[in-house]
Structures are given as structure tokens and as C-alpha cells.
Amino acid sequence: MKSLANYIFFLILTLFCSQTCIINIPSVAAITSMKPGDPVEKKLWIANPNTPILNSSGLLTLDSAGTLKITSGGKTVVNIATPLLTGSLIARFQDSGNFVVQDETRNRTLWQSFDHPTSCLLPGMKLGYNLTTRQNWTLTSWLVSSTIPASGAFTLSLEAIQDAFQLVVSRRGEVYWTSGAWNNQGFPFLPSFRDSATTYQYNLNLESGTDGMFFQFEATKGSFPSLELFSDGAIAAGDGSIYTRYNKFCYGYGGDDGCVSSQLPECRKDSDKFEQKRGDFIDLSGTTTSIL
Incomplete structure (x- = not known):
């Protein structure tokens, strides 16, 4: 993995300890990236998307047994138990x-955030599964992109469909969109992956064997691509450019854009589509906001 010199990665929590250490943390523990000169931060990984800490009492600890915990008010919010080993343990944030x-004595990684993706896929991360370790790598959308990181309705996974490997977006467990069969160059319904005119360039790789399969990509020179699954099921680049070809939604009618056919209510016609007119929501402060 090359050094990503054009971007700054930082973890809201950073710790180095051989026994037990405690630090204060905010409501969401997140890995964030920022490009020098660009004030916009992008959250790439969330430790506790469904268990936010609603006050300032959050603590993160790493003990000598290798257990990484986030606690709040005496209750455990996140508990990551690594294999019980003796030696010098360290929590490290890598350039990737x-x-x-890690167990520094044995030079062994005990746990890594790359094995537990949330809504973003970075160079070197995987989508797929390993039958030997029973590791499954999928993306899960935020409930509301950029604002509410709780698990949303959509997931992105790599599946074997009719003897072909495809990326699959599911909505609440039902197949919503497919990428088309992998052809050693990319996926038919994600043409921007191979488009030299796009902002980001991808070196794609798909590997399969008796113990599983996975898809991943690497960054080319001068580029740091990422993929994000938005809360509406769309697949986007790191700058927010939409890669999926359908227009806003898949309505269950099928088509040549990857949208799959689904069982529709009898009251719906093939030409029926939804259009947002107006709505209101109330945030945690109790303020009502209108959506035009």
C-alpha cells in the first residue's frame, strides 16, 4: 500500500499503551480524511454507528488482554475482544x-477496522467473504448520508449470481440493484470505474477460490479513490459523484441500468414514480425543519 501523501487521515481517538490507557472521546468515534487546503472533512469509518454517546462521558480503553472498549456512564458501547496474547499491545492508526x-512482540495484527467497514470502501479494503475465517465484508449505508451514521436501509456486497461475480445493493435484505457480471475490466453498470475522464482512477481486482472471494481496488498515482454507499442506495466516489446509472431510484421495473425487477403492488403502474414534494422532520434539539 503506497503512502497517501495527498490526504491527511486522522482518528478522533489515538492511543498507544502497553497496559491500560483511558482517553475522552466524542459522541461518535470516527476515522476522518481531509485533503490539505480543503476544509471539508469526510468520515470514512464509524466505530459506534448505532450506539451514539449522547454526553461527554465517553471513554476508550485498551487493556493488556487486547480488549478495546468504548464506554459511557459505566456502560459498554463497543467491545472488541482480540485473541488473548501476552506481549506489547498497541493501537495504531496506519497511513492507509x-x-x-497489534501485538508488537509477535508482529501480528489482532484486529483492524478494514475488516469491519461501515459505508465507505478504501484502497486495500475488501468486499466479499472468507469461508475459512467466516469473515464477511459488506458496506452499510448511513440512515441519512453525512448527518446520521446509524445503519440505513441499504447494503453493498459481492455475490456469485448465475456463475458470475456481481456487486449487489440490497434494500432491507431484498436485491435492489446489481452491477452486472465482472469481466476482468470492471462491471457493466459501473462504467465510471474504467473511465479515464473521471476524477479518480481505479486498479480493480477480484479474487476467488475454494475459501471465498473478494473485490478490492488500489489507488493509481496521484489519485485516492474511495467508494461510498449513500443512504438512498447509490454508489458514489469520494467527491460525491454518483457512479450508479439509474435516475435517483430503482422502482422495481428492471431495465438496462442494473435495477432489478421486484413484486409490485397491484395499484402501481410501470410508469409510476415517486417525487418528493414537501416534508418536515424534527432534529434532536426539537427544531422543526421544512423540506421543500
């Missing part, structure tokens, strides 16, 4: 954006 717990 990977947060790891």
Missing part, C-alpha cells in the same frame, strides 16, 4: 486509514 490493534 486502517485502525489496528
Whole structure:
């Protein structure tokens, strides 16, 4: 993995300890990236998307047994138990954006955030599964992109469909969109992967064997691509450019854009589509906001 010199990665929590250490943390523990000169931060990985800490009492600890915990008010919010080993344990943030717990004595990684993706896929991360370790790598959308990191309705996975490997977006467990069959160059319904005119360039790789399969990509020179699964099921680049070809939604009618056919209510016609007109929501402060 090359050094990503054009981007700054930082972890809201950073710790180095051989016994037990405690630090204060905010409501969400997140890995964030920022490009020098660009004030916009992008959260790439969330430790506790569904268990936010609603006050300032959050603590993160790493003990000599290799257990990484986030606690709040005496209750455990996140508990990551690594294999019980003796030696010098360290939690390290790598240049790739990977947060790891390592046994320095044996030079062994005990746990890594790359094995537990949330909504973003970075160079070197995987989508797929390993039958030997029973590790499954999938993306899960935020409930509301950029604002509410709780698990949303959509997941992105790599699946074997009709003897072909495809990326699959599912909505609440039902197949919503497929990428088309992998052809050693990319996926038919994600043409921007191979488009030299796009902002980011991808070196794609798909490997399969008796113990599983996975898809990943690497960064080319001068580029740091990422993939994000938005809360509406769209697949986007690191700058927010949409890669999926359908227009806003898949309505269950099928088509040549990857949208799959689904069982529709009898009251719906093939030409029926939804259009947002107006709505209101109330945030945690109790303020009502209108959506036009």
C-alpha cells in the first residue's frame, strides 16, 4: 500500500499503551480524511454507528488482554475482544486509514477496522467473504448520508449470481440493484470505474477460490479513490459523484441500468414514480425543519 501523501487521515481517538490507557472521546468515534487546503472533512469509518454517546462521558480503553472498549456512564458501547496474547499491545492508526490493534512482540495484527467497514470502501479494503475465517465484508449505508451514521436501509456486497461475480445493493435484505457480471475490466453498470475522464482512477481486482472471494481496488498515482454507499442506495466516489446509472431510484421495473425487477403492488403502474414534494422532520434539539 503506497503512502497517501495527498490526504491527511486522522482518528478522533489515538492511543498507544502497553497496559491500560483511558482517553475522552466524542459522541461518535470516527476515522476522518481531509485533503490539505480543503476544509471539508469526510468520515470514512464509524466505530459506534448505532450506539451514539449522547454526553461527554465517553471513554476508550485498551487493556493488556487486547480488549478495546468504548464506554459511557459505566456502560459498554463497543467491545472488541482480540485473541488473548501476552506481549506489547498497541493501537495504531496506519497511513492507509486502517485502525489496528497489534501485538508488537509477535508482529501480528489482532484486529483492524478494514475488516469491519461501515459505508465507505478504501484502497486495500475488501468486499466479499472468507469461508475459512467466516469473515464477511459488506458496506452499510448511513440512515441519512453525512448527518446520521446509524445503519440505513441499504447494503453493498459481492455475490456469485448465475456463475458470475456481481456487486449487489440490497434494500432491507431484498436485491435492489446489481452491477452486472465482472469481466476482468470492471462491471457493466459501473462504467465510471474504467473511465479515464473521471476524477479518480481505479486498479480493480477480484479474487476467488475454494475459501471465498473478494473485490478490492488500489489507488493509481496521484489519485485516492474511495467508494461510498449513500443512504438512498447509490454508489458514489469520494467527491460525491454518483457512479450508479439509474435516475435517483430503482422502482422495481428492471431495465438496462442494473435495477432489478421486484413484486409490485397491484395499484402501481410501470410508469409510476415517486417525487418528493414537501416534508418536515424534527432534529434532536426539537427544531422543526421544512423540506421543500
